Amino acid sequence: MDFDLTEEQRLLKESVDRLMADAYGDFEKRKRHQEHPQGYSPELWAKYAEMGLLALPFTEEQGGFGGGPVETMLVMEAIGRGLAVEPYLATVVLGGGFLRLAGREDMIPSLAEGSATLAFAHTERQSRDDLFDVATTARRTDNGWVLDGSKSVVLHGDTASHLIVSARTSGNRRDRAGISLFLLPADTAGVSRRGYPTQDGLRAAEITLEQVKLPAGALLGAEGEALPLMERVVDAALAALCAEAVGAMEALHELTIDYLKQRKQFNTTIGSFQAVQHRAADMLVALEQARSMAMYAAMMAEHPDAAVRRPAIAAAKALVNRSADLIGKEAIQLHGGIAMTMEYKAGHYFKRLTMLANQFGDTDRHLRVVAEAGGLDNAA
Amino acid sequence: MELRYTPEEVAFRDELRQVFQSKIPAEIRRKVSEGRHLEREDIATAHRILHAEGLATPNWPVQWGGKDWTPVQRYIYTEEIQRNAVPMPLSFNVAMVGPVIANFASEEQKKRFLPATASLDIWWAQGFSEPGAGSDLASLKTSARREGDTYIVNGQKTWTTLGQHADWIFLLVRTDPAAKKQQGISFLLVDMKTPGITVRPIITIDGAHEVNEVFFDEVKVPVGNLVGEENKGWDYAKFLLSNERTNIARIGLSKEKLARVKERAKETPAGDGTLWDDPDFRRRVAIAEIELKALEITQMRVVAAQRSRAADKPDPNSSILKIKGSELQQMATELMVTVAGPYAAPMPSHSHNEPPVGPDWADAVAPQFFNFRKTSIYGGSNEIQRNIIAKAFLGL
Secondary structure (H helix, E strand, C coil), X not given: CECCCCHHHHHHHHHHHHHHHHHHCCHHHHHHHHCCCCCCCHHHHHHHXXXXXXXXXXXXXXXCCCCCHHHHHHXXXXXXXXXXXXXXXXXXXHHHHHHHHCCCHHHHHHHHCCCCCEEEECCCCCCCCXXXXXXXXXXXXXXXEEEEEEEEEEECCCCCCEEEEEEECCCXXXXXXXXXXXXXXXXXXXXXXXXEECCCCCEEEEEEEEEEEEEHHHEECCCCEHHHHHHHHHHHHHHHHHHHHHHHHHHHHHHHHHHHHHCEECCEEHHHCHHHHHHHHHHHHHHHHHHHHHHHHHHHCCCCCHHHHHXXXXXXXXXXXXXXXXXXXXXXXXXXXXXXXXXXXXXXXHHHHHHHHHCCCCHHHHHHHHHHCCCCCCCC | CECCCCHHHHHHHHHHHHHHHHHCCHHHHHHHHCCCCCCHHHHHHHHHHHHHCCCCCCCCCHHHCCCCCCHHHHHHHHHHHHHXXXXXXCHHHHHHXXXXXXXXXXXXXXHHHHHHHHHCXXXXXXXXXXXXXXXXXXXXXXXXXXXXXXXXXXXXXXCCCCHHXXXXXXXXXXXXXXXXXXXXXXXXXXXXCCCCEEEEEEECCCCCEXXXXXXXXXXXXXXXXXXXXXXXXXXXXXXXHHHHHHCCCCHHHHHHHHHHHHHHHXXXXXXXXXHHHCHHHHHHHHHHHHHHHHHHHHHHHHHHHHCCCCCCCCCCCHHHHHHHHHHHHHHHHXXXXXXXXXXXXXXXXXXXXXXXCCCCCXXXXXXXXXXXXXXXXXXXXXXXXXXXXHHHHCCC
16 A cells, blocks of 8 residues: 655656646636637647647557556646646547547547547437437448437537547447447538537537448447447546546635635634634545545556446545535635635636536436445445 | 555455454454443453454554554554454553553653553553533643642543543643643543542443543542653643544444445345345445545555654544544444334343344444444544644644
């Protein structure tokens, strides 16, 4: 048992923290990044590439740095603290995860240099967070595939250069078997996208696929057997989201404590009131519990046995969600009116934490996964 | 970063598990597992077996019978004792007065007290709380007036756990009535057989005689029984309390209880199947297990940080462990009441001729649930822990 970072991990953490401090330390800068047409700064994305962050999870043979879940955790924590808007989760964690596990090394160089960005198009109008609920179809033709259907709230789907789309190649809408993944350039004929901003300052898109003709090679992984792969990649993304949440909660807690030490009412700092102090202490308890579970998620993220991995990751997300809920709401309440303003940072952390808690399943869903698995005691 | 145990740590754990399961009588472990009241002899038997195995005082200095273990090994030891439903060695001896004597007492006192404290030839009680000094411990009034080579002790202590069995008591007493609160306090060792001491039972809401009031009326204590310096007792008390808090999360105990909750839920008929088939019940268990997993890792982070921390400096995170650890112990005992359902209600029968009402474990669950409300009160109430976090950690 050991919680120490290696020398390389320590250096990675330092450099990502520095990048985020430069890019986001002044909160006004975030607004300027968001004003770019794609919703984030291409110059900043180029810096991610320059620092090797976009190549982080790939092996050295693939042109990467061989980073694992702990390295991803360090990057995502910094992203959470910075409240960063770049498509790291969509492109590197999700997209990169699919490329890596489905053996599509050919795309890695363009992803690593920052020219290609990816989006994972899985949600549909009726599916909520059931990855296996897929109505979009892919029909085999003589020389490839034809896709029809629509995808909803696709994270960074409006600006991604490539899409990874889940589609049904056989079976019924809610069958676990018969789902396949396709990798396609976003400008393929028949793909239409409607982009929009999301509540937490990111962007997403509604995507319609109408008679989208793809070559045979667009199939990612084995035909009809995509669900285990999707679950594996989504579990890694959930671990990454746990880390992002910890970064955001840590920053929001610090912001709140600083405010409690400055804001005066009744001729004293509001942090001197016990009613306030105990709530600030409970926020710290929630933060440290979440930090522990983000570490647990990182440790379990690549466990090959889904029966062990799924409840462990679900447990982490459920606990992180509960902490995020408590810390987000308490931060607003303890700040008072100032945190209700668009101008001040605290509300933006709250909004990101709220949306993050819903990504890839809410608390109820993850608790159900743990409960149905018979609990957690066998999971590690 | 690696959260799993090394093969050496796993081997160490298995070795301890083997000792605990094979050497401690099954009847005692059953009582602990069912949350039943332990007799003096149960506690003494388990303590003496552990002592004979060299496992009663691992956290003491090596020269006084401690082990040269890593922080991780110490954690594994505590967790395994609890998971295997072995009574902890008497905490007043092992975790409280022993380390204070080893760190602050004279050589003569160490020789006189430490071996007998380790072997339980002396059973210690803790004399800290008073009727008017609970969370505000430093407001204690029990006095020790010096007359020549003797202190004359007057006053009252309360919540004295297992004081009815005690041979000796360690006391916080006021030796300088003029000094500011914390400054006039001393740490005294007192033989319970000394004339002028009266012990009266307090029966708690679970019906048990676990705690007592202890009265001191002109009790003569030799000055040689003072630990360390006069009027420095508060420093020793703080040291003792921080040791107490480090092990207070009792993660192994909550794990053991949640395992029993699940085992019994699977045997408890409900609806067309068992209680374990009820999704609402399972959800509550899931929440408890998830919080417990998080706390276990938080505890390990504290343990890992101890490597780079001076032995007498407590980690501020120990307050987090106290708050969450006590909440989880309470949650586990509450779940057990749910499992028992209607059979939580009947009072335990003390007649051996009558068969138990309901499952044979069920009569103990409500008393333990009632009893465990104490966990968020003792050891510095959870509100005091929040004060500590706010002041010492957040700087508010």
